[in-house]
Amino acid sequence: MPTRVNQAGGEVARPSLKATSPRYGEKLIKAFLFLCAGLSVLVTTAIVISLLVPTVDFFSEVSLTEFLFGTEWQPGRGTQTSYGVLPIVVGTLNITVIALIVAIPVGLLSAFYLSEYANPRLRRIVKPVLEVLAGIPTVAIGLFALYFMKPFFADLLPWVDLDGLFSQGVAGVAVGVMIVPLVASVAEDAMRAVPPGLREGAFALGATKLRVTRKVVFPAAISGIVAACVLAASRAIGETMVVLIAAGASPKLVGPWEFGESVLTMTAYIGRTATGDIATGTITYKTIFAVGTLLFFMTLIMNLISIRLVRRFREVYE
Amino acid sequence: MTTNSPDAPAGGRTSVEAALKPASGAQRAARETVFELRNVSVFYGRQKAVNDVSMDIYRNTITALIGPSGCGKSTLLRSLNRMNDLIPGARVEGKVLYQGADVYSPQVNPVQVRKKIGMVFQRPNPFPKSIYDNVAFGPRTVGMKGDMDEIVERALRGAALWDDVKDRLKDNAYGMSGGQQQRLCIARAIATEPDVILMDEPCSALDPVSTGRIEDLMLQLKERFTIVVVTHNMQQAARVSDMTAFLMVQVGADEHSRWGELVEYDETNKIFTNPSDERTDNYISGRIG
Numbered sequence: 001m002p003t004r005v006n007q008a009g010g011e012v013a014r015p016s017l018k019a020t021s022p023r024y025g026e027k028l029i030k031a032f033l034f035l036c037a038g039l040s041v042l043v044t045t046a047i048v049i050s051l052l053v054p055t056v057d058f059f060s061e062v063s064l065t066e067f068l069f070g071t072e073w074q075p076g077r078g079t080q081t082s083y084g085v086l087p088i089v090v091g092t093l094n095i096t097v098i099a100l101i102v103a104i105p106v107g108l109l110s111a112f113y114l115s116e117y118a119n120p121r122l123r124r125i126v127k128p129v130l131e132v133l134a135g136i137p138t139v140a141i142g143l144f145a146l147y148f149m150k151p152f153f154a155d156l157l158p159w160v161d162l163d164g165l166f167s168q169g170v171a172g173v174a175v176g177v178m179i180v181p182l183v184a185s186v187a188e189d190a191m192r193a194v195p196p197g198l199r200e201g202a203f204a205l206g207a208t209k210l211r212v213t214r215k216v217v218f219p220a221a222i223s224g225i226v227a228a229c230v231l232a233a234s235r236a237i238g239e240t241m242v243v244l245i246a247a248g249a250s251p252k253l254v255g256p257w258e259f260g261e262s263v264l265t266m267t268a269y270i271g272r273t274a275t276g277d278i279a280t281g282t283i284t285y286k287t288i289f290a291v292g293t294l295l296f297f298m299t300l301i302m303n304l305i306s307i308r309l310v311r312r313f314r315e316v317y318e
Numbered sequence: 319m320t321t322n323s324p325d326a327p328a329g330g331r332t333s334v335e336a337a338l339k340p341a342s343g344a345q346r347a348a349r350e351t352v353f354e355l356r357n358v359s360v361f362y363g364r365q366k367a368v369n370d371v372s373m374d375i376y377r378n379t380i381t382a383l384i385g386p387s388g389c390g391k392s393t394l395l396r397s398l399n400r401m402n403d404l405i406p407g408a409r410v411e412g413k414v415l416y417q418g419a420d421v422y423s424p425q426v427n428p429v430q431v432r433k434k435i436g437m438v439f440q441r442p443n444p445f446p447k448s449i450y451d452n453v454a455f456g457p458r459t460v461g462m463k464g465d466m467d468e469i470v471e472r473a474l475r476g477a478a479l480w481d482d483v484k485d486r487l488k489d490n491a492y493g494m495s496g497g498q499q500q501r502l503c504i505a506r507a508i509a510t511e512p513d514v515i516l517m518d519e520p521c522s523a524l525d526p527v528s529t530g531r532i533e534d535l536m537l538q539l540k541e542r543f544t545i546v547v548v549t550h551n552m553q554q555a556a557r558v559s560d561m562t563a564f565l566m567v568q569v570g571a572d573e574h575s576r577w578g579e580l581v582e583y584d585e586t587n588k589i590f591t592n593p594s595d596e597r598t599d600n601y602i603s604g605r606i607g
Contacts, residue, residue, distance in 0.1 A: 119406060195443070197441055198443055198445060198446075199404075200437075201439065201445065201503070204436060205459055220445075
């Protein structure tokens with residue numbers, strides 16, 4: 001044992017580490033946390049399996065080719081049944097495209113403004129307001145679309161045929177308006193995370209605010225901005241209530257530019273079919289799950305693509 | 319544009335009258351003045367950060383601003399190219415004249431000021447882009463005419479970086495060492511051919527070898543540019559600068575407010591060997607600060 005001479009001249013023993021009791025509490029907490037993390041993975045897996053089982057059943061009755069490439073969607077009862085999923089996939093994509101055309105430019109430009117141009121006091125007010133807007137119940141947005149936006153667009157765009165009650169255009173714009181706060185908020189966070197030193201460096205070279213935003217902040221924040229857009233697309237694809245209320249229920253193969261057409265989306269189909277009086281085990285029951293599975297794979301593929309995109313364009317700082 | 323008489327460099331102009339006598343030993347040719355600061359005070363909101371600084375800065379010299387932390391030397395530096403404009407609530411009183419023109423005149427666009435007066439920061443802050451694009455950013459911003467490859471090469475040579483990076487111009491700047499990154503930032507600043515380069519503690523994040531390189535570079539660059547450098551390192555000021563300004567923290571009567579004031583401004587030699595003010599002497603010799 002090392003010794004040291006103290007000031008008085010005597011030797012002082014320096015105690016080494018003492019044995020302590022094993023830390024059971026620590027291990028318990030660790031096990032509990034592991035359980036929590038494991039649970040979320042487990043639940044996700046369970047959801048996928050619960051989707052897959054009836055789906056496999058469904059394909060024993062309807063061929064995969066008919067499902068994926070058929071152009072008539074008349075599932076369920078009656079003699080004229082047809083399970084071509086394309087019309088409702090197109091309906092979903094149309095709504096998503098229209099929503100993103102509204103949400104991405106408006107959301108990103110708001111983020112530019114809030115992050116780079118607005119003074120801090122304004123930002124402190126607007127940012128929480130945006131986040132509250134993101135929490136408006138989608139039912140309310142659906143009603144808003146049906147009773148306010150639809151007549152408004154009918155007046156605004158008299159050359160567009162908006163005679164019917166429902167329109168994919170109005171529903172898409174409503175979904176877009178709904179997700180603007182999401183895009184703005186996530187993109188703004190990404191841009192605020194860009195180190196201020198980069199902005200200073202660019203300003204010191206005589207760059208204008210616009211140039212700093214476009215050439216320095218935007219590229220440096222691109223991974224977060226792409227994430228914001230993907231999140232927006234996922235929200236739009238998965239949105240149910242607004243389209244259920246405002247987009248109608250006609251499975252039709254139309255382009256997204258046909259503003260006044262009514263369409264049926266995948267989510268709206270599931271929403272209107274999965275009511276209490278549906279009998280388990282029937283073909284209609286299984287159809288819901290098949291559509292749900294397809295929806296799951298669509299979002300999965302989109303997320304994988306976005307991860308790729310982010311990796312390619314990301315500018316890494318520090 | 320004013321020219322100072324050779325035997326009275328700036329000293330007599332500072333506000334701390336008692337502290338200053340004209341430096342008699344100064345034997346320099348008539349120097350061209352680039353900056354004239356007249357009673358410059360800088361505020362952040364209601365807080366005063368720098369109080370009443372008057373000094374002249376001369377062409378093709380290295381002027382060092384030294385002093386303890388919180389003495390406002392960086393704030394003063396950033397008031398020269400209006401970088402403080404970026405901080406909400408920052409305000410400058412008094413006059414900052416660049417070649418006779420008021421930098422803070424309402425007719426002057428800060429973007430124009432910063433094209434003439436480049437800056438290098440405390441932490442190397444290259445853009446997360448290629449080495450080439452980092453250097454080309456300024457020239458593209460300013461809209462410089464000519465072959466961009468040549469402009470980039472000239473700037474990198476000017477920053478003594480060309481031989482290190484000529485084979486990897488397309489690589490990301492963050493793959494470089496800290497010292498190289500800082501020299502890249504210097505290359506980026508000189509690529510637009512500014513008139514003045516401001517350096518805010520350019521070596522504080524670097525190791526001694528890289529610091530030595532940057533100092534050598536500064537001595538080369540002063541042939542072409544006017545350099546103002548903030549440093550907390552007195553040896554560095556003594557090694558590279560021609561003129562040195564010493565600033566100190568003043569504490570207000572209420573004990574809460576504190577601001578920086580210029581104590582003494584003179585030839586570096588004089589400041590470090592025979593300062594006029596006792597406080598400078600104390601600081602230089604390590605008794606305070």
